Amino acid sequence: MHRFNPEADIKPVWKAYAVPYENKNTVLGALQYIQEKIDPSLAFRYGCRYRRCGLCAVEINGKPAMACYTYAEDGLRVGPLSGLHLIRDLVVDRKSFFEELKKYSLYLEPSDGHNARGTPVMEPEQGARLRSCLECLSCISRCPNRSSGEGFGVPLIYVRLAQLHFDPRDRKDRLAQAKLLGIDRCRNCNKCFCPNGIAIIKDAIKPLLGG
Amino acid sequence: MEILTCHVLCVGGGGAGITAAITAAEQGVDVILASKEPLGYGDTKASMGMMVCPGIEKDDGPGNFYRDMIEGGELLNDARLAHMMAEQATEALQVLEGYGHLFLRDDEGKLSSKVVYATGGHSRRRTIGCPPGGGIAIGNSLRGAVARAGVKVLEEIVVASLLMNESRVTGAVCYDLPRGEVLLIQAGAVVLATGGGGWLYYPHSDCTPGTTGDGFSLAYEAGAELVDMEQVQFIPFGLTHPSAMCGVFVGEPNLAAPAGVLRNRNGEIILENISTMTRAAVTRVMAKELSRGGGTEHGGLLLDLRPNLTSEKGRQLWEVRRKRGQMEVVRLAYGDAAYRWEEPWDVAPTAHYFMGGIKIDHRGRSTAPGLYAAGQVVGGIHGGNRLGSVSLAELFVFGQAAARSAVNDCKGVRFSGFKHADCRREEVELLHSLPGKKGGIPPLRLQRAMQQVMWDKVGLARDKKGLVQALSEIKRIEEAWPQVAVSEQKNYNQEALHAIELRHMLVTAKMVIRSALLREETRGGHLRLDFPGRDDENWCRNIILHKGNGGLEARTEVVRH
Numbered sequence: 001m002h003r004f005n006p007e008a009d010i011k012p013v014w015k016a017y018a019v020p021y022e023n024k025n026t027v028l029g030a031l032q033y034i035q036e037k038i039d040p041s042l043a044f045r046y047g048c049r050y051r052r053c054g055l056c057a058v059e060i061n062g063k064p065a066m067a068c069y070t071y072a073e074d075g076l077r078v079g080p081l082s083g084l085h086l087i088r089d090l091v092v093d094r095k096s097f098f099e100e101l102k103k104y105s106l107y108l109e110p111s112d113g114h115n116a117r118g119t120p121v122m123e124p125e126q127g128a129r130l131r132s133c134l135e136c137l138s139c140i141s142r143c144p145n146r147s148s149g150e151g152f153g154v155p156l157i158y159v160r161l162a163q164l165h166f167d168p169r170d171r172k173d174r175l176a177q178a179k180l181l182g183i184d185r186c187r188n189c190n191k192c193f194c195p196n197g198i199a200i201i202k203d204a205i206k207p208l209l210g211g
Numbered sequence: 212m213e214i215l216t217c218h219v220l221c222v223g224g225g226g227a228g229i230t231a232a233i234t235a236a237e238q239g240v241d242v243i244l245a246s247k248e249p250l251g252y253g254d255t256k257a258s259m260g261m262m263v264c265p266g267i268e269k270d271d272g273p274g275n276f277y278r279d280m281i282e283g284g285e286l287l288n289d290a291r292l293a294h295m296m297a298e299q300a301t302e303a304l305q306v307l308e309g310y311g312h313l314f315l316r317d318d319e320g321k322l323s324s325k326v327v328y329a330t331g332g333h334s335r336r337r338t339i340g341c342p343p344g345g346g347i348a349i350g351n352s353l354r355g356a357v358a359r360a361g362v363k364v365l366e367e368i369v370v371a372s373l374l375m376n377e378s379r380v381t382g383a384v385c386y387d388l389p390r391g392e393v394l395l396i397q398a399g400a401v402v403l404a405t406g407g408g409g410w411l412y413y414p415h416s417d418c419t420p421g422t423t424g425d426g427f428s429l430a431y432e433a434g435a436e437l438v439d440m441e442q443v444q445f446i447p448f449g450l451t452h453p454s455a456m457c458g459v460f461v462g463e464p465n466l467a468a469p470a471g472v473l474r475n476r477n478g479e480i481i482l483e484n485i486s487t488m489t490r491a492a493v494t495r496v497m498a499k500e501l502s503r504g505g506g507t508e509h510g511g512l513l514l515d516l517r518p519n520l521t522s523e524k525g526r527q528l529w530e531v532r533r534k535r536g537q538m539e540v541v542r543l544a545y546g547d548a549a550y551r552w553e554e555p556w557d558v559a560p561t562a563h564y565f566m567g568g569i570k571i572d573h574r575g576r577s578t579a580p581g582l583y584a585a586g587q588v589v590g591g592i593h594g595g596n597r598l599g600s601v602s603l604a605e606l607f608v609f610g611q612a613a614a615r616s617a618v619n620d621c622k623g624v625r626f627s628g629f630k631h632a633d634c635r636r637e638e639v640e641l642l643h644s645l646p647g648k649k650g651g652i653p654p655l656r657l658q659r660a661m662q663q664v665m666w667d668k669v670g671l672a673r674d675k676k677g678l679v680q681a682l683s684e685i686k687r688i689e690e691a692w693p694q695v696a697v698s699e700q701k702n703y704n705q706e707a708l709h710a711i712e713l714r715h716m717l718v719t720a721k722m723v724i725r726s727a728l729l730r731e732e733t734r735g736g737h738l739r740l741d742f743p744g745r746d747d748e749n750w751c752r753n754i755i756l757h758k759g760n761g762g763l764e765a766r767t768e769v770v771r772h
Binding site: 005006008023025026028032035036040043045046047048049050052054055068087088089091095098102106107108109110120121122123128131132133134135167 | 248249250252253256257309310311313316319320321342343344345346347348350351352354355356358359361364366389419420421452453454455456458459540543544545546653654655656659698700701702703704705706
């Protein structure tokens, strides 16, 4: 387990915890056990307890995964999502992405006269699929094209931009936004990773690159 | 210590708090939205995303919907709030779609009778579905809408208590979890949208960890009235193990269709024809069997879906549920045979929703000046039982109403009148001293003790003896609170958060127990083993609680329809 408290520690330490075996127990169950029975100071986030909120995203053996639906096994290394600002133990900063929602207008900008109830709305299936993105931030953590400043939140920004691109009510040119952010760098990368099954390359990157 | 000022403070980062914050901001006042979780990551996002929309089927409308709510709520509903809910539900859908969400449409892109279906307790098909992922998409839209509205957002902030100037609410004393600092927010009006109290029953709850009843407790301490706090909805089918998944929702009664049965630990059938029953009816049968000792080693009953595999219709339904991904959670918890319905599932009811809560008028005003409420923290809309898919619509109807009143009423409030004397110095010092607080008991251990009491004695089935014991055990836990120990780190110290939440949970627990003791009958979500029948002659009454000079005071009021 990855432990780090910036107030007291110079660098993170890896610490071993023994958690009793329980059939089909999950990593989340192991984290809860440690916090409740061994060390109450362990900090980690979780929410819905089964793949609906995205808060328990961590790295398990170096790969982003959701603690709530990964079985606990002997010898697992559990750490925070890498590449994001670390607050403590397994807790990373989530506010920065909210700032990017504002900065890049990652919300519906409805065209005039679009009345939600009266007007028929046909959304392509890709758009509907992108709506189920958990915003767990795993994809940001894995992206080799992520910058430390502007556009820090790619590829999640691209997932949002593509979802809005597919929303027939939205009037903003989302392809142009993606281009400005440098999506051309993604053309031959193919390293996008989503632990929850969002087809980032097929449903977001490719459509934003123009098909 | 940081002090912030705003016209309207909205507490709660789900649908109701977000709607209230955006509505208030649209009227040009300064708004702060304080969320205990990262914004939009709570119960609204974790919901199934189904929303009621009456009037799509030809013979449906607010009148039918209202009657269903009253009948389902077993007459306890506040008629005025239920009317408001029925009449404005359709508008709620438009508000949410305006925030960026899209509900499922038919082949022509319309909301038509082709895309509505019937959920528990509704006499008509009037529920609209979500794209795959349900509430996840709603959470994403809500976050976007807040960003669009330019509302000032404070994430991972817990409100420990409210600031008062005489009897008026003037702001909040908050604890900032990432920084470990105390923060004062002075406000012209405060809207509580903190959600319910499902976490009082952890692990037997399908709610998110933030549902520690904060709003109930804050309102109570501020002198506001609360109504029918004994009414807690348990939804029939939750998992019982492994430990991290106990309480997670697996299905409504219709999951058993067409021929699934419930069995006890000895394999005896205790319930058939489950799929046509309401949540409350199935839960009651299960509660009685569990209290008789019929439960398994995991504290559940066996939902046996094997009979469905012998019919064509049953096999088709399995395929439908497999395609929707509804049973993946069962595969994870119970394995492949259970997933294929070849083995029964160990299930128990799980705490889902608080029907009771802060008493408000039709404008979202509590009985405490300066204090407003919206969403699950409100009581009375649903009476003794909430119908499926109504709680999402509720967020938008009452979120807007509360914000409009708050904006209107805070216009006359002058901020220059705010004095540090209002700051509740003792409270601030207490919060400051939490990181590094010495004591012998981890706060989470006390939380678990309290939750055990609530599940065992104030849960599915209640009686006088158990409730009286529960009250004294809760008081003992309350007395132990000063002995909680918190480690020294200031940043992201969850032990400090757990200690603050525990206080809210204990106040809420006492209200649930006192109200449950008073209601000597069985109605809605409240099952008394010692008073097994519904008593319309004596108990068409609401139980109203408030903080009096001598502590918690209760009275009853005849329900008017």
